[in-house]
Amino acid sequence: MQLTRREAFSxxxxxxxxxxxxxxxxxxxxxxxxxxxxxxVPWPYHELDPETTAERAYHYHYDGHCMYGxxxxxxxxxxxxxxxxxxxxxxxxxTYGAGGVASWxxxxxxxxxxxxxIALFASARExxxxxxxxxxxxxxxxxxxxxxxVRPRLDMPMPGSVARSVLCHPSVALWSKASxxxxxxxxxxxxxxxxxxxxxxxxxxxxxxxxxxQAPRSMIADPQVGRCNACHGRDGEQKDVLGRMACGSCHTSxxxxxxxxxxxxxxxx
Amino acid sequence: MQLTRREAFSxxxxxxxxxxxxxxxxxxxxxxxxxxxxxxVPWPYHELDPETTAERAYHYHYDGHCMYGxxxxxxxxxxxxxxxxxxxxxxxxxTYGAGGVASWxxxxxxxxxxxxxIALFASARExxxxxxxxxxxxxxxxxxxxxxxVRPRLDMPMPGSVARSVLCHPSVALWSKASxxxxxxxxxxxxxxxxxxxxxxxxxxxxxxxxxxQAPRSMIADPQVGRCNACHGRDGEQKDVLGRMACGSCHTSxxxxxxxxxxxxxxxx
Numbered sequence: 184m185q186l187t188r189r190e191a192f193s194x195x196x197x198x199x200x201x202x203x204x205x206x207x208x209x210x211x212x213x214x215x216x217x218x219x220x221x222x223x224v225p226w227p228y229h230e231l232d233p234e235t236t237a238e239r240a241y242h243y244h245y246d247g248h249c250m251y252g253x254x255x256x257x258x259x260x261x262x263x264x265x266x267x268x269x270x271x272x273x274x275x276x277x278t279y280g281a282g283g284v285a286s287w288x289x290x291x292x293x294x295x296x297x298x299x300x301i302a303l304f305a306s307a308r309e310x311x312x313x314x315x316x317x318x319x320x321x322x323x324x325x326x327x328x329x330x331x332x333v334r335p336r337l338d339m340p341m342p343g344s345v346a347r348s349v350l351c352h353p354s355v356a357l358w359s360k361a362s363x364x365x366x367x368x369x370x371x372x373x374x375x376x377x378x379x380x381x382x383x384x385x386x387x388x389x390x391x392x393x394x395x396x397q398a399p400r401s402m403i404a405d406p407q408v409g410r411c412n413a414c415h416g417r418d419g420e421q422k423d424v425l426g427r428m429a430c431g432s433c434h435t436s437x438x439x440x441x442x443x444x445x446x447x448x449x450x451x452x
Numbered sequence: 453m454q455l456t457r458r459e460a461f462s463x464x465x466x467x468x469x470x471x472x473x474x475x476x477x478x479x480x481x482x483x484x485x486x487x488x489x490x491x492x493v494p495w496p497y498h499e500l501d502p503e504t505t506a507e508r509a510y511h512y513h514y515d516g517h518c519m520y521g522x523x524x525x526x527x528x529x530x531x532x533x534x535x536x537x538x539x540x541x542x543x544x545x546x547t548y549g550a551g552g553v554a555s556w557x558x559x560x561x562x563x564x565x566x567x568x569x570i571a572l573f574a575s576a577r578e579x580x581x582x583x584x585x586x587x588x589x590x591x592x593x594x595x596x597x598x599x600x601x602v603r604p605r606l607d608m609p610m611p612g613s614v615a616r617s618v619l620c621h622p623s624v625a626l627w628s629k630a631s632x633x634x635x636x637x638x639x640x641x642x643x644x645x646x647x648x649x650x651x652x653x654x655x656x657x658x659x660x661x662x663x664x665x666q667a668p669r670s671m672i673a674d675p676q677v678g679r680c681n682a683c684h685g686r687d688g689e690q691k692d693v694l695g696r697m698a699c700g701s702c703h704t705s706x707x708x709x710x711x712x713x714x715x716x717x718x719x720x721x
Binding site for chain 1: 492493495537540541542544545546547548549550551552553554555556557558559563564567568570571572575577580581584585588618619620621624625628629634635636637685686691692693694695696697702
């Protein structure tokens with residue numbers, strides 16, 4: 184007998200060991216339901232092994248790049264163990280995030296994949312923001328990549344760098360500067376494969392902590408973000424800016440003492 | 453009889469009027485198939501009416517924000533007409549793109565949704581990049597929003613602005629500056645709902661053109677991007693930068709005559 188997707192989802196939902204993330208946060212609002220009730224998120228999340236996830240994501244990167252690597256590295260383990268609904272997800276669509284989406288250099292594809300997979304398992308906005316921000320803050324501040332593949336495609340000493348941004352363009356540029364390797368070469372591809380592994384591992388750690396009820400690791404945003412948002416953010420006097428990205432990555436002329444020094448941002452905003 | 457998702461996909465694939473985008477570009481490589489063959493993209497795309505799509509996306513924005521609005525505004529029309537595989541896609545996961553992903557201000561969620569939906573209907577990398585870039589270039593350069601809802605949630609004269617970026621943070625900041633409205637207010641939400649409508653409409657226009665075999669509209673990237681990439685890009689001498697975003701949105705001290713004037717970028721890259 185083959186199950187319809189809806190039946191499969193229901194069966195998965197009552198399987199032993201399942202924790203639907205939203206059930207771990209009873210105060211949150213229910214997920215948005217489509218007109219037919221089929222558009223059901225969150226999907227059940229089952230704890231995964233971070234190291235296994237990292238190695239899978241690393242190899243998937245070589246099939247479909249960064250966003251695909253993180254997303255499939257997580258979802259496909261659940262597909263292999265539990266079948267539907269995971270198995271029918273068209274993971275290959277996630278190739279679109281490569282190079283900061285279509286090589287535009289915007290959001291790092293590994294982070295786009297992390298945010299997408301988190302949204303599959305956590306539908307409430309507050310929970311999405313909390314879990315996603317844990318991964319984003321880690322990425323901004325960590326020296327990456329760290330992961331050493333069990334079966335490396337390119338066996339090399341891998342220099343690390345701190346992105347100070349969630350965007351692909353500065354992340355890659357700073358790694359190129361730190362390592363001396365050119366962009367778009369085989370070393371760059373290996374760097375992004377290992378970064379994909381690191382990001383998938385971190386995403387699973389964050390999801391596992393949530394399922395097991397552990398308090399999230401304390402992640403502190405760049406202090407400049409708070410100082411800028413105190414005036415410019417939604418609760419500030421000026422209310423002319425939204426964002427949580429590290430300001431100094433683009434606004435490099437901002438003094439550490441801004442606004443005391445009245446230094447202005449370099450761009451014309 | 454209920455169909456499995458795979459059977460439904462096959463049935464949809466042979467339905468009259470279907471055009472699988474990849475079949476319109478026979479030279480492209482075949483899509484990545486998962487281990488089981490279930491991860492099948494591209495899905496069939498059927499031409500949609502741009503105006504209907506815009507109005508739907510506008511209202512969906514009020515349910516799940518920008519990325520969800522664009523994605524569901526397109527996919528759900530196909531779900532209503534053709535059922536599977538569209539109907540089972542968990543569209544609600546796309547709420548994650550709001551505010552440049554979890555309010556971080558990175559990639560505009562409307563564009564993240566556009567790129568995601570394009571990837572569902574065009575699996576080859578070259579085609580994804582081409583179609584996505586048409587939407588991204590339009591967004592960078594157009595004064596938006598343009599769309600006037602048939603049934604507005606907030607009936608107001610809507611000031612427009614040119615984002616000069618694909619990122620949420622500068623896009624919102626420049627609109628706030630141009631309009632005088634604060635961020636996170638009801639006018640800002642209405643602006644983003646109309647921007648979502650505009651982006652969904654443009655995405656459908658680009659997809660329809662591809663299906664009908666029309667040549668894509670000529671979209672010219674900011675000339676500065678070409679000048680910068682001539683030295684810094686993968687084919688340049690320095691090979692230290694990747695990206696297609698308008699450089700001057702962040703690197704505002706770059707002279708229009710760079711590199712002749714040897715002006716450096718404001719940040720430390």
